[in-house]
Amino acid sequence: MTARRNATRGTAYEEGLLFERSRPGRVGAALPPLDVPDVDAESVLGSRAVRDDDLGLPEVSEVDVVRHFTRLSTWNAAVDLGLYPLGSCTMKYNPKLNEKIARLPGFAASHPLLPESELQGFLELCWRLEQALAEVSGMDRVTLQPAAGAQGELAGIMMIRAYHEARGERRRQVLIPDTAHGTNPASAALNGYEVVAIPSGPDGILHPEDLEKRMTPEVAALMLTNPNTLGLFETHVARLAEIVHDQGGLVYGDGANLNALMGEARPGDLGIDVMHFNLHKTFSTPHGGGGPGAGPVGVKNILAPHLPAPVVRKRDESEGGGFTLDHEFPHSIGRLHGFFGNVGMLVRAYAYLRSLGRDGLHHCSRMAVLNANYLLARLRSVFHAPYGPTVMHECILSDRHLEPAGVTTLDLAKRLIDHGYHPPTIYFPLVVPGAIMIEPTESESLEGLDRFVDALLEIEREAREDPESVKTAPHATRLGRLDETRAARRPVLRWDPASDADD
Ligand SMILES: Cc1ncc(COP(=O)(O)O)c(C=O)c1O
Known part of the structure; x- marks a missing residue:
């Protein structure tokens, strides 16, 4: 096996498989003595359930396994290592308290088939989480089932379709602004709707007159992201909702950017009928x-009959109190997930909501918006910033000012890796050529933001003075620039025994 060494770090970047490290007879675990009768498995389980062939599992010691996975973990960028400024599909810091609560055996070790009487604590948590999400968003009811934002969108549009069908209407279209996340048109199309794109105005937001031109009784819904993916608040949202409602349509709110709004505005109060x-x-x-993610969906009462069943219900004292699963939803769109959805996520979200409380959540949103604006204010004198002067939770730059040096957004993103940062989202939203989309979130300190800005300014200077080093980045990683135009030429990762010589 050969290993090329990375010039900067001097480390071998190739890591073999555990199977390649396997040596006959090497073990990494000591099983306790058998404390049940030793039976012939085949006579109990039957021959079809028992294998006598060698499974071919790697035979390795504990230290082999620990070092292998620890080495692999150092190849990852992680939000626990540093700022992760990915706009739109943001990954904000996950407080460790959430992890602690999610690991409580009552949650982590419960079997989903336990009888309801044994699941009361968990059902209460779901019910309380539903109430809290409804309160933050101004919606009436919430389902926790969907496994991701994208599945939440699918569920929401399914409910919209069920609503129109229950009224005997077969509407054909869903209107979506050109700034939307790709999952929006996908969710509409999966529900059989024709997607009609609406251009946003020169200021990046949707204008009532542009909606009016396309709004007809054929339209089932408008899907609106607020704040939108340019980081801008859709100031006409209430009027837009009115235009849609006047023609019998509904408004789907992509609530992915709620982090900018908590305690300031509630989508439900602005005319949104359903949101994830x-x-x-x-x-x-x-x-x-x-x-295993989670993308709960909130709805106004008009859509509640179509919620995915079952739904947690608080029983009256006359019914004996406690919580139960209500399956009686004859107009439900059906089940979207086995059992209760991805439970670990629900517990973490509830822990977060409770640990911050109303004022804490409000403070989060204010800090998230302040941080994004701080970045924009420091960067816009050097980088091209197509929108602003102020934004909500994220800011958009572009590579326009790097063009004379022949440096692109992709080059800048790769060079940021050398500075220790996960790159921001790039080339999205599609309406901004060469977009660089940065969402710092509320968790970054002023010093952390300044370090990130300094890295970007340093790259911009380098682009003018030594563009080649930006265009060939990254230089400090285990693998250099991948040829992303030829995905078929995948690197073969191999372990170099020499790299372990001083272990
Ligand atoms: C605006 C927007 N809508 C929808 C989604 C889809 O969410 P998910 O990645 O959870 O499927 C995202 C991504 O996080 C998003 O940023």
């Missing part, structure tokens, strides 16, 4: 990344 929450963007749960 991205727990990872607002209530500090880890981002599912296609995995």
Whole structure:
């Protein structure tokens, strides 16, 4: 096995598989003595359930395994290592208190098939979380089932479709501004709707006259993100909702950016009929990344009959009190997730809500907005900033001023890695060519923000004086610039025994 060494760090960047480290007879665990009768498995389970062939698992020691995974973990960028300024699909810091609460055995070790009487604490948590989310957003009811923001959107549009169908209407279109996240048109299209894009105005927000031109009785819904993905508050939201409602349509609110609004404004008060929450963007749960996330959906009472069943219900004292799962939703869109959704996320979000309380959440939103504006104020004299002068939770820059040096947004993002930062979201929103989208969130200190700005300013200076070093970045990582135009040429990762020589 060969390993090339990274010039900057002097470390081997290749890591073999545990299977390659396997040595016959090497073990990493000592099992306790058998404390149950030794039975012939085949006679109990039947031959189809028992394998006698070698599973071919790696035979490795504990230290082999610990070092392997610890080494791999150092290859990752992580929000626990530093600012993670990814706009839109933001990953905000997850307080460790949430982790502690989610690991309480009553939550972490409960079996989902326990009878309701044994799940009262958990059902109460779900009910309380629903109430809290409804209060923050101004919605009437909430479902916790969807596994991600995107699935929440799907659920919301399904409910909108069910609502129109229950009224005997078959509407064909969903209107979506051109600044929307890609999941919006995908959710509408998956529900069989034709997606009609509406251009945002030169100031980056949607204008009533542009909506009016496209709003007809064929339109089932407007999907509106507020603040939008340019980090701008849709100031006409109430009028936009009125225009849609006047023609019998509904307004879907993409609530992914609620982190900018808590305690300041509630989507439900602004005319939104249904919205999803991205727990990872607002209530500090880890981002599912296609995995075990959570994207609860809040609805106004008109859509409540269509909520995914079952729904947690607080029983009256006359029914014996406590909490129960209500399956009686004849107009429900159906179940979206097994059991109760991704429970660990719900517990973390509830812990976050309770530990901050009303004033704490309000303070979070104010700090998130202040931080984004601080970044924009420090960067806009050097980088092209197409919108502003002030923003909400995130700010957008572009590579326009880097063009004379032949340096692009992609180059800048790669060079930021050398400064120890996960790159921001790039080339989104689509309405900004060469977009660099930065969402610092509320957790960064002033010094942390200044360090990040200094890194960006340093890259901008380097782009003018030594563009090659930016265009060939990253230089300090285990792998250099990948040829992203040829994904088929994937690097083979191998372990170099020499790198372990001084272990
Ligand atoms: C504006 C917006 N809408 C929808 C989504 C989709 O959410 P998720 O990644 O949880 O599916 C995101 C991503 O976080 C987003 O930023």
